[in-house]
Amino acid sequence: xxxxxxxxxxxxxxxxxxxxxxxxxxxxxxxxxxxxxxxxxxxxxxxxxxxxxxxxxxxxxxxxxxxxxxxxxxxxxxxxxxxxxxxxxxxxxxxxxxxxxxxxxxxxxxxxxxxxxxxxxxxxxxxxxxxxxxxxxxxxxxxxxxxxxxxxxxxxxxxxxxxxxxxxxxxxxxxxxxxxxxxxxxxxxxxxxxxxxxxxxxxxxxxxxxxxxxxxxxxxxxxxxxxxxxxxxxxxxxxxxxxxxxxxxxxxxxxxxxxxxxxxxx
Numbered sequence: 001x002x003x004x005x006x007x008x009x010x011x012x013x014x015x016x017x018x019x020x021x022x023x024x025x026x027x028x029x030x031x032x033x034x035x036x037x038x039x040x041x042x043x044x045x046x047x048x049x050x051x052x053x054x055x056x057x058x059x060x061x062x063x064x065x066x067x068x069x070x071x072x073x074x075x076x077x078x079x080x081x082x083x084x085x086x087x088x089x090x091x092x093x094x095x096x097x098x099x100x101x102x103x104x105x106x107x108x109x110x111x112x113x114x115x116x117x118x119x120x121x122x123x124x125x126x127x128x129x130x131x132x133x134x135x136x137x138x139x140x141x142x143x144x145x146x147x148x149x150x151x152x153x154x155x156x157x158x159x160x161x162x163x164x165x166x167x168x169x170x171x172x173x174x175x176x177x178x179x180x181x182x183x184x185x186x187x188x189x190x191x192x193x194x195x196x197x198x199x200x201x202x203x204x205x206x207x208x209x210x211x212x213x214x215x216x217x218x219x220x221x222x223x224x225x226x227x228x229x230x231x232x233x234x235x236x237x238x239x240x241x242x243x244x245x246x247x248x249x250x251x252x253x254x255x256x257x258x259x260x261x262x263x264x265x266x
Contacts, residue, residue: 005032006072006173006180009047010055012065014186014236015106015128016091024106026054026124031171031180044070047086049162054126056155057110058092062128072173081245092128094148104130108142111192112156114170118180122172125194134190142191152188160186220255 014023030046047067055064067086091099115121134148144152159170160183170183206214229246232238240244253254 006030006171007032007043008070008072009043009050010068011047011050011088013054013058013062013128014065015061016063022086022088023140024127025068026126029171029173031169031182043084044086049089049159053155053159054108055090055092056158057092057094057112057126058131059103059128059151060091061132062092063090064090064092066161068074078222088093094129094131094134094151103128104132104135104142108135109192109194110134110152111189113117113185113187113189114172115185115187116172117175117184119172119179119181122183123192125192130191144188149188154187156186 009028009030011028012023014020028050030043032043049066051067066088068084069086070083106127108130109125109127112124112126113121114124122239130142131148134145135142136145137143146186170186172181172183173179188213215225229238237243
């Protein structure tokens, strides 16, 4: 299968009134049979189908910005070949801001699975799709309620019928494009959680010698602290308030240490 028959389509969105740099996207992989000579410029119908689907499951608070279409390079990354940007407009169709309905924060997402006959399903997470009528808090977790659930299910079924057969197909593509599996079912799974802020990068980067030096210093400090704790315990322990603080710090230190992985060798 030639690389140019595989495409990525990204639909970019943001909250109405939010800064332009706060947008996010959902991504789809599309297969177009090479025999038809389909290029990225010809995927406007696929973009329209995906836009219609996404607008159906998003609230009025979500503004649609643009679709980006590109072919997939052998490294499973978007290629500049056939690259095209299509402007989008309008908002989602769920009246999340009407009737005093409150849209949930972007960390709560609607989860929909795109399943193939074999292999793992791809789980798509949609921010801005849920409001307080769409969910209920049950046993400490958010779950879909019966209000907008039929809308989500019908939208998934409509997309499945229009984009799992014919000339243009939604697919799940393995890394390196070695395996392409046609999506045969699109299913609403429920409510999920997603990190909405970028993780902070470490402020410093240590070379090999510095890593060894820091680890030795930490081990020495830990030994001294442990010896002091043992001595204090033998004499009756730390003061009540300070003992609680010390125990909390010890637990946090143990948690931090457990996250340090083995250093790989050459």
